[in-house]
Amino acid sequence: MSEQTATNATRADYCAVAIAEAFRGDGERLCNPIGNLPLIGGRLARAAFEPDLAITDGLATLTANTPAVGRPDTDRVVEHWNPYRRMFELLWNGRRHVMMGASQVxxxxxQNLAAIGDWHRPKAQLLGFRGAPGNTISHTTSYFIGNHSPKALVESVDVVSGVGYDRAAELGPETSRFHEIRRVVTNLCVIDFEATDGNGVNCARLRSVHPWSSVDDVVAATGFELAVPDEVPESRAPTTDEISLLRNEIDPDGLAAREVPNE
Structure with missing residues (x-):
């Protein structure tokens, strides 16, 4: 594919590419993003540079092509029947990378997907724990947060749905065997967990900033101490080929822009 940088990329395009980059190197893993922009980014990874990724149609099959997000009637090339019970055959060995949303990280x-406030009398009831505990213990997990703010990136989550590095370390080496929180992609930046605290536990590090943002913007919008390297690169721009894939094949209805407006 062409490596020429696109000049017409939107904020949503940058976020889609940052999500795609989270799946780089995953090879034949099941790419299992949840939500429109994660789906768009995961399918972009498959179409652009990770052709061996297994992707689902969101229902009961794995597809050999890259169907458009949000169009269930899009023509699919089915390569594997994958109902719910068969999904576990792919999951038992940890060969999966899931990207979820998060109300708090x-x-x-x-990660918190369950409730805001005190557990006994929460201010807001959210989706619930869903599959987050098993996802984070058993598989590589990443998160997408469309509104980077101190309310979303917090000092301590109100309820633990997904298990972080500190709790995984407390559970022992068997838990840490498959545990990996790889990335948090937001509308301002990309965060990884390649820094360590004073006890040697992995913690959040600023990996890159999107071109409309800055290190100061990210730090001000983050509710915890974020490790910031001396030099923080700008998030990778989409290529012209990636823009073509997004516009014409993966996101023809512009769903990504509804989550990250270009303003």
Whole structure:
């Protein structure tokens, strides 16, 4: 594919590419993103540079092509029947990378999808724990947060749905065997967990900033101490070929822009 950088990329395009980059190197793993922009980014990875990724149609099959997100009637090339019970055959050996949303994420990658406020009398009831505990213990997990703010990136999550590095370390080496919180992609930046705290536990590090953002913007919008390297690169721009894939094949209805507006 062409490596020529696109000049017409939107903020949503940058986020889609950052999500795609989270799946780089995953090879034949099941790419299992949840939500429109994660789906768009995961399918972009498959179409652009990770052709061996296994992707689902969101229902009961794995597809050999890259169907458009949000169009269930899009023509699919089915390569594998994959109902719910068969999914576990792909999951038992940890060969999966799931990207979920998060209402809260903290410095160690603990995630909250369940409730805001005190557990006994929460201010807001959210989706619930869903599959987050098993996802984070058994598989590589990443998160997408469309509104980077101190309310979303918090010092301590109100409820632990997904397990972060500090809690995984407390559970022992068997838990850490498959545990990996790889990335948090937001509308301002990309965060990884390649820094360590004073006890040697992995913690959040600023990996790159999107071109409309800055290190100061990210630090001000983050509710915990974020490790910031001396030099923070700008997030990779989409190529012209990737823009073509996004516009014409993967996201023809512009769903990504609804989550990250170009303003």
């Amino acid at each position: 903290d410095r160690y990658g603990n």
